[in-house]
Amino acid sequence: DQQVKQNSPSLSVQEGRISILNCDYTNSMFDYFLWYKKYPAEGPTFLISISSIKDKNEDGRFTVFLNKSAKHLSLHIVPSQPGDSAVYFCAASEGTGGFKTIFGAGTRLFVKA
Amino acid sequence: GAGVSQSPSNKVTEKGKDVELRCDPISGHTALYWYRQSLGQGLEFLIYFQGNSAPDKSGLPSDRFSAERTGGSVSTLTIQRTQQEDSAVYLCASSPSGLAGGELFFGEGSRLTVL
Numbered sequence: 001d002q003q004v005k006q007n008s009p010s011l012s013v014q015e016g017r018i019s020i021l022n023c024d025y026t027n028s029m030f031d032y033f034l035w036y037k038k039y040p041a042e043g044p045t046f047l048i049s050i051s052s053i054k055d056k057n058e059d060g061r062f063t064v065f066l067n068k069s070a071k072h073l074s075l076h077i078v079p080s081q082p083g084d085s086a087v088y089f090c091a092a093s094e095g096t097g098g099f100k101t102i103f104g105a106g107t108r109l110f111v112k113a
Numbered sequence: 114g115a116g117v118s119q120s121p122s123n124k125v126t127e128k129g130k131d132v133e134l135r136c137d138p139i140s141g142h143t144a145l146y147w148y149r150q151s152l153g154q155g156l157e158f159l160i161y162f163q164g165n166s167a168p169d170k171s172g173l174p175s176d177r178f179s180a181e182r183t184g185g186s187v188s189t190l191t192i193q194r195t196q197q198e199d200s201a202v203y204l205c206a207s208s209p210s211g212l213a214g215g216e217l218f219f220g221e222g223s224r225l226t227v228l
């Protein structure tokens with residue numbers, strides 16, 4: 001049972017344009033949602049997070065939007081840069097029974113120069 | 114270094130052998146996680162340690178998998194009688210508090226290949 005789903009395995013965007021990565025979840029008890037970025041042969045690194053009590057969080061070129069009624073969140077990258085090319089993982093955590101973090105399958109972003 | 118350290122970085126073993134993977138978390142981090150990433154797949158949760166509490170083992174795929182964390186620091190993931198489907202990158206992460214929403218700091222992973 002996939003609690004966190006990223007249905008697009010890959011996305012290709014032109015440099016300077018907006019990248020939108022999507023994520024859906026099924027567990028309404030999740031308290032926090034996070035995005036991680038992963039380059040080949042490296043561990044994932046934290047990018048941005050949002051609490052379930054908010055609907056938007058912005059950090060520079062990165063903005064995460066949360067729609068709780070739709071159980072959907074998205075990561076916007078504007079403007080996209082070639083260095084943003086990586087795999088992006090959506091993740092969610094809840095406090096009940098511990099604070100384990102569940103990850104989606106990832107979306108590979110290609111930013112073309 | 115100050116980051117999460119994992120060893121070995123690469124391990125090739127024969128089917129049926131036991132393997133041990135080690136994780137040194139960031140000093141002072143109370144929470145420690147193990148995940149694995151099979152080829153073309155996402156990050157699969159395996160086990161979570163938080164302080165002195167009983168670990169959350171709900172993600173371990175079979176009883177061939179076990180993990181321990183000694184002294185609240187170093188952790189070892191053991192896979193007994195390895196199978197080819199165990200081939201994956203095993204990632205360890207630590208977190209300062211284990212609180213929901215807390216950032217996880219990942220190591221570079223241990224790539225396991227079972228022949």
